[in-house]
Amino acid sequence: MTAPPGLDPVALAAYLGTSPxxxxxxxxxxxxxxxxxTDGTRRWVLRRPPLGHVLATAHDMAREHRVIAALADTDVPVPAVELLCEDPSVIGAPFYLMEEVPGVALRHRDQCPWLTPPxxxxxxxxxVDVLADLHAVxxxxxxxxDFxxxxxxxxxxxxxxGKQLDASRGRDLxxxxxxxxxxxxxxxxxxxASVVHGDYRLDNVLVTPDPVDIAAVLDWEMATLGDPLxxxxxxxxxxxGVGAEDDPITGTVSALPGFASxxxxxxxxxxxxGADVSGLGWYTAFGCFKLAVILEGIHFRFTTGKTVGAGFEQLGRLTLPLVRQGLAATARER
Incomplete structure (x- = not known):
């Protein structure tokens, strides 16, 4: 198998002392x-930062590893973490290993033919209940x-x-x-205040069917202590999302029959x-701004050849619709 960009399996095997x-x-x-x-018998999942243009305070493997380990014995479902390596000489960046959890991240409605309205x-x-459980920790x-x-x-x-935006700004917005x-x-x-995930959404959890459940919450890179709203x-x-028929933010999954509004x-x-959600307008506006900045950063890395994977070419077109939604939300809040 050809080594994927950003990971040398030979170097990783030597570091772990395992078979190929x-x-x-x-x-x-x-x-x-x-x-x-995988070594052919055991299977793991490895996380590392993107290949380039890593912004200050972002993509911190040690923080992500720490929060997952801390939540292991709570009501929040998380994978078991195996190890953290902060030495960038092993594969070119810090990384951590965790167990592979069964389930699927629902990113597009094509993945959901089995999903009934109930x-x-x-x-x-x-x-929602998992998010509330997280905020109750x-x-x-x-x-x-001290997180x-x-x-x-x-x-x-x-x-x-705002600083992330300035560091990733490559065009007029x-x-x-x-x-x-x-x-x-x-x-x-x-x-x-509570533990906040920072990027909580349907496609950052692994879903299992029959009965439908959430097996694990993933992608904790932006977790911290803060306002749960x-x-x-x-x-x-x-x-x-942004209301498009092929909306890549929602994957149109949440528009399927049975999903709550x-x-x-x-x-x-x-x-x-038991939270007071009467002032949620500001938080949704901030969510629009934050997501716009995240997507603009991904767009910047994509246009400069510093990320890998499919679908990145679509994300840059979502920045301005999110900005317009955020401005509309602030206007309503005022």
Missing amino acids: LSAELIPGGRSNLTYRV QAAALSRRL DPDAVGLG GRPDGFLRRQVVRW PGIDELRDRLAATVPASRR ADLGLLHVYWT ADDLVQRYAERS
Whole structure:
């Protein structure tokens, strides 16, 4: 098997002291790279940063490894982590290994012929319930009390993603600076703090059928301590997408019969967590801004040949629709 870009199976096998390994890139990820690795008997999943243009504070393998390990004995389903390697000389970047968990990340409706409307409804509820379970975790109790700084979290987030935008800006993006300024001028006061995933959505969980369930939550690279409504606002954006018939944000999965509406998800979360969601408009606007910046960074890496995988050529066209949605959300909030 030809070695996939970004991973040398021979070097990895030598580091692990195992028999020869084969590896393949798992498609669908939009930031960190994920590979399936096997020695013919055992199977693992390996995560490493993208091939280039790694922004400061992003793609931190040690943080991602730490939060998954900390959540192992909670109600939040996560894979078992095997090891963390922070030495970039092994495969060219830090990485960690975790167990391969059965299940599928539902990225497009073509993956869902088996999904009945009752199963879709159950999956909608389960997706929200897992998020509420995450936000109910006591950070101190699982060793994550120093994982972030909840005070001033939202203001720092606006600043941080503004800096990420400036570092990835390769073209004119009308309206995006206005959206950033509006968000910065109207930062709400956080009511509580929790572990936040930072990129929680349907295709960042592994789904198993019969009965439908979530086997694992993946992609913890942006996890920290902060305002849990930031996760909910971003989930709302991921669930609704930009309204296109071939919407690559939702994969049109959430439009299938039986799936809850975005507003129903919010209501379920409020009932499950007891949170006040009356000011969610700011958080959805921020979710639009954050996702626009993420996709623009991916677009930048794609146009400069610094990422691998299929589908990246589509993502750059989504930045401006997200900016327009974010501006509309801030206008409604005001």
